[in-house]
Amino acid sequence: MAEAGIEQDLLIGVDLGGTKILAGVFDAKLNLLGSYKMSTKPQRGPEGVVERIARCIEDAVDECDLDMARVKAIGVGAPGSVDSEKGVVLFAPNLEWKDFPLVERLQRLVEVPVLLENDCSISMIGVYEVELKSKPRSVVGIFVGTGIGGGLIINGELYRGATRCAGELGHMVVDINGPKCGCGNRGCLEALASRTALFRRIRQAVKEGQTTLLSEMLGRDLEDMRSGDLRKAIKRGDKFVERVVEEASEFIGIAVGNIANILGPEVIILGGGVMEALAEEILPTVQKIARDHAMPGALKGVTIVASSLADNAGITGGAVLARRVP
Amino acid sequence: MAEAGIEQDLLIGVDLGGTKILAGVFDAKLNLLGSYKMSTKPQRGPEGVVERIARCIEDAVDECDLDMARVKAIGVGAPGSVDSEKGVVLFAPNLEWKDFPLVERLQRLVEVPVLLENDCSISMIGVYEVELKSKPRSVVGIFVGTGIGGGLIINGELYRGATRCAGELGHMVVDINGPKCGCGNRGCLEALASRTALFRRIRQAVKEGQTTLLSEMLGRDLEDMRSGDLRKAIKRGDKFVERVVEEASEFIGIAVGNIANILGPEVIILGGGVMEALAEEILPTVQKIARDHAMPGALKGVTIVASSLADNAGITGGAVLARRVP
Numbered sequence: 001m002a003e004a005g006i007e008q009d010l011l012i013g014v015d016l017g018g019t020k021i022l023a024g025v026f027d028a029k030l031n032l033l034g035s036y037k038m039s040t041k042p043q044r045g046p047e048g049v050v051e052r053i054a055r056c057i058e059d060a061v062d063e064c065d066l067d068m069a070r071v072k073a074i075g076v077g078a079p080g081s082v083d084s085e086k087g088v089v090l091f092a093p094n095l096e097w098k099d100f101p102l103v104e105r106l107q108r109l110v111e112v113p114v115l116l117e118n119d120c121s122i123s124m125i126g127v128y129e130v131e132l133k134s135k136p137r138s139v140v141g142i143f144v145g146t147g148i149g150g151g152l153i154i155n156g157e158l159y160r161g162a163t164r165c166a167g168e169l170g171h172m173v174v175d176i177n178g179p180k181c182g183c184g185n186r187g188c189l190e191a192l193a194s195r196t197a198l199f200r201r202i203r204q205a206v207k208e209g210q211t212t213l214l215s216e217m218l219g220r221d222l223e224d225m226r227s228g229d230l231r232k233a234i235k236r237g238d239k240f241v242e243r244v245v246e247e248a249s250e251f252i253g254i255a256v257g258n259i260a261n262i263l264g265p266e267v268i269i270l271g272g273g274v275m276e277a278l279a280e281e282i283l284p285t286v287q288k289i290a291r292d293h294a295m296p297g298a299l300k301g302v303t304i305v306a307s308s309l310a311d312n313a314g315i316t317g318g319a320v321l322a323r324r325v326p
Numbered sequence: 327m328a329e330a331g332i333e334q335d336l337l338i339g340v341d342l343g344g345t346k347i348l349a350g351v352f353d354a355k356l357n358l359l360g361s362y363k364m365s366t367k368p369q370r371g372p373e374g375v376v377e378r379i380a381r382c383i384e385d386a387v388d389e390c391d392l393d394m395a396r397v398k399a400i401g402v403g404a405p406g407s408v409d410s411e412k413g414v415v416l417f418a419p420n421l422e423w424k425d426f427p428l429v430e431r432l433q434r435l436v437e438v439p440v441l442l443e444n445d446c447s448i449s450m451i452g453v454y455e456v457e458l459k460s461k462p463r464s465v466v467g468i469f470v471g472t473g474i475g476g477g478l479i480i481n482g483e484l485y486r487g488a489t490r491c492a493g494e495l496g497h498m499v500v501d502i503n504g505p506k507c508g509c510g511n512r513g514c515l516e517a518l519a520s521r522t523a524l525f526r527r528i529r530q531a532v533k534e535g536q537t538t539l540l541s542e543m544l545g546r547d548l549e550d551m552r553s554g555d556l557r558k559a560i561k562r563g564d565k566f567v568e569r570v571v572e573e574a575s576e577f578i579g580i581a582v583g584n585i586a587n588i589l590g591p592e593v594i595i596l597g598g599g600v601m602e603a604l605a606e607e608i609l610p611t612v613q614k615i616a617r618d619h620a621m622p623g624a625l626k627g628v629t630i631v632a633s634s635l636a637d638n639a640g641i642t643g644g645a646v647l648a649r650r651v652p
Binding site for chain 1: 406407409416417424462463464476478480481485486487488489490491492493494495497498499500501502503504509510511513577580583584585586587588589590591592618619621622623624625626627628
């Protein structure tokens with residue numbers, strides 16, 4: 001596809017989220033050369049989003065003063081359940097996509113081989129490859145962003161299960177009477193502790209008269225709220241926001257306890273945009289509640305940590321995936 | 327340990343539960359020759375229970391007109407978390423045991439090598455070895471009895487995780503506001519759908535004036551209630567008991583959905599005493615609710631079945647374990 005004579009030494013990782021698209025340009029050794037961020041605008045529909053993904057990739061490459069002709073392959077992480085082999089996004093509630101052939105559509109636009117994985121599996125691959133130097137045999141990654149997803153490493157390898165859909169930790173029901181989730185059920189972890197859930201609870205409370213520094217910082221409608229704003233409000237002493245984040249952390253802690261009881265992994269690593277912004281606030285509560293909920297022995301020697309790759313986990317995993325193209 | 331010249335060709339499997347001890351005598355080909363059942367009487371403390379286990383084994387062998395001298399090894403499944411290597415039961419809330427060296431104590435009484443596993447892991451081994459002829463790569467077993475436990479087969483092998491405690495599915499929290507569990511937390515699957523939970527709910531309702539055929543069948547105090555009584559009451563048209571079993575089935579269904587989302591196994595198999603008695607009543611609801619709760623694709627091609635080994639899964643697994651003794 002590329003011009004003859006040009007070495008194709010660049011790897012692109014794309015993290016497609018419900019809120020934003022992040023494209024990263026990596027060299028063959030997985031060094032990040034530069035990245036570009038764009039809003040997803042899912043309301044434009046899948047075709048509109050694919051165009052934005054292509055543009056985001058091109059802008060990232062251009063930002064690095066490099067040329068698309070040098071790109072070897074692109075690895076894309078998409079939210080929800082995906083069929084990696086067919087390159088199809090099966091179901092992505094945050095994007096309102098069903099059975100969308102993302103790989104075919106994106107390849108048509110960028111003329112470079114595209115590989116697809118679930119966004120959390122791809123983040124898990126990125127974290128495992130770059131961050132977990134001790135190469136633990138079993139790892140569970142929980143990625144908290146617009147939604148919540150997970151990735152599993154079992155016996156040193158990404159585990160997708162017989163269904164190729166394993167790792168959907170965000171749709172673990174922990175409170176059957178909890179709020180409705182995008183997937184249609186009630187009380188999924190995602191409905192209780194994702195960015196969407198946090199913001200929903202804050203907006204609802206403000207509507208009902210709750211005062212918060214966030215209104216001062218962002219205006220009464222809280223329209224451009226980001227996870228980092230929550231951290232700022234907490235740092236400035238906002239007890240309400242602190243409590244909302246605390247509650248979400250407790251739910252994550254229960255989920256971590258559940259996972260320890262079920263899978264007993266060596267490392268449980270928390271990543272995603274919300275963790276990037278609020279790790280300091282969230283992690284200690286998660287560790288405490290998980291220890292309260294795990295059976296004796298189920299967290300013995302188990303490390304519960306925040307990913308330092310944070311928001312770059314997905315694009316890093318995308319590059320790891322892209323590197324596998326022969 | 328045995329007399330010289332006598333061939334040691336018998337394998338013993340023991341299923342130690344909160345309510346009863348079941349010991350099975352198997353030949354080298356895992357054919358069940360006979361079994362013996364005894365109540366556990368956990369109130370007598372661990373030493374008292376170990377004596378009963380030894381007696382139950384001896385009675386089982388005697389029942390078959392066989393001799394203890396022919397026993398090669400004994401495999402015991404104990405509830406809760408165990409350290410198989412050290413032969414210690416770490417924590418068994420149903421028995422109120424903590425750090426009890428079961429293997430050493432039992433070996434002292436029976437003078438035959440004893441191996442220990444978690445009761446659900448051992449049931450999983452039994453079911454996998456004898457019942458799942460297609461040898462699926464990944465299986466989750468859920469065993470519903472006095473408590474609820476699970477066993478995992480991943481990549482064709484029993485999976486205990488880094489902590490050696492994996493598979494504690496009964497302590498998956500599915501309703502944070504649910505009833506208190508023996509483990510100290512709220513809303514664990516075990517507190518919602520085990521035999522103990524079913525009986526507690528029925529007794530509570532009767533106390534509060536609920537009428538049920540069970541009172542006719544068993545007397546007002548419902549003292550000798552068994553899972554089979556619930557089936558009989560339902561068959562005779564008791565809508566209240568039907569609803570209690572239905573609710574428990576719904577919780578199991580949610581747990582199965584969670585597991586499908588997390589692990590995506592090929593087969594999910596339900597066993598244990600409650601399932602043996604009530605499979606016909608429980609399984610259809612579990613299948614329906616699990617499909618409602620699993621993400622699209624997460625149950626595609628996945629079989630949700632009841633174990634036909636039922637209450638013999640544990641002793642069968644014990645024999646499989648005992649067979650491994652050189």
